Amino acid sequence: MRDRQPGGRLSGMKRCTVVGRPNVGKTLLVLSLAEHLKARTVDVTFMDPSGAKQVRTYTVSAAIRELVGPRPHQTRCLQSIVVEVPAGKGRKVVELVDTTGLVDHIHEDLQIRRAMAQTLQAIRPAQIIVHVVDASTAGRDGSGPPAGAIDRQIADFAGSRGGYFIVANKMDLPDAARGLARLQRMFSGCAVLPVSAAERTGLREVKRHVLRSL
Numbered sequence: 001m002r003d004r005q006p007g008g009r010l011s012g013m014k015r016c017t018v019v020g021r022p023n024v025g026k027t028l029l030v031l032s033l034a035e036h037l038k039a040r041t042v043d044v045t046f047m048d049p050s051g052a053k054q055v056r057t058y059t060v061s062a063a064i065r066e067l068v069g070p071r072p073h074q075t076r077c078l079q080s081i082v083v084e085v086p087a088g089k090g091r092k093v094v095e096l097v098d099t100t101g102l103v104d105h106i107h108e109d110l111q112i113r114r115a116m117a118q119t120l121q122a123i124r125p126a127q128i129i130v131h132v133v134d135a136s137t138a139g140r141d142g143s144g145p146p147a148g149a150i151d152r153q154i155a156d157f158a159g160s161r162g163g164y165f166i167v168a169n170k171m172d173l174p175d176a177a178r179g180l181a182r183l184q185r186m187f188s189g190c191a192v193l194p195v196s197a198a199e200r201t202g203l204r205e206v207k208r209h210v211l212r213s214l
């Protein structure tokens with residue numbers, strides 16, 4: 001039995017919060033990272049903005065089927081899973097916190113507004129912030145900037161600290177290579193890692209960056 005703090009968290013456990021716009025692949029990234037770390041099942045703790053908690057155990061493939069989707073705002077509260085990351089001869093325990101996507105405008109749905117406020121609150125206590133953007137969208141729209149105002153704000157808010165990096169996801173899609181180059185120019189001060197959560201590429205680099213910040 002591991003030493004648990006009153007809140008149920010393992011003592012000394014570091015928190016890695018995954019943020020970004022809706023539909024960029026945050027949930028699939030978290031679950032494919034758990035899979036990459038050889039988790040067969042995941043205990044997902046759903047933390048409602050009201051404070052209620054519920055834990056459900058899934059196989060990774062069932063979690064992907066149920067929690068990942070093309071609808072924006074499939075994730076409507078903080079969803080956290082605890083994973084073990086091999087580090088040297090030992091292992092480090094990390095809580096991966098998946099969040100509700102952030103948008104530029106004030107969302108019409110109160111539940112989503114509350115969940116977005118919960119996302120912002122989850123950024124502060126995290127040791128590591130992973131900011132996910134869609135590289136293929138960034139490459140497609142040639143006229144505007146490759147990422148929106150909310151991405152700029154996340155980078156300004158979270159990027160001034162250690163343990164922050166950007167994942168350029170959906171590298172398997174058309175225009176993503178161009179999107180990656182544009183994102184690397186826009187966010188020239190920080191690491192922008194090319195990933196395809198769908199094809200499970202780039203995950204080793206993500207793991208390395210997480211470990212480096214622990």
Ligand SMILES: Nc1nc2c(ncn2[C@@H]2O[C@H](COP(=O)(O)OP(=O)(O)O)[C@@H](O)[C@H]2O)c(=O)[nH]1
Nearest residue numbers: 023024025026027028068069070170196197198
């Ligand atoms: N082609 C492709 N699709 C992806 C990738 N990552 C996520 N998706 C798809 O994008 C949609 C949104 O994914 P999800 O993880 O729910 O995004 P979230 O809203 O940021 O959590 C789903 O249909 C996923 O299957 C990727 O690397 N490549």
Ligand SMILES: [Mg+2]
Nearest residue numbers: 026027074075
């Ligand atoms: Mg999600």
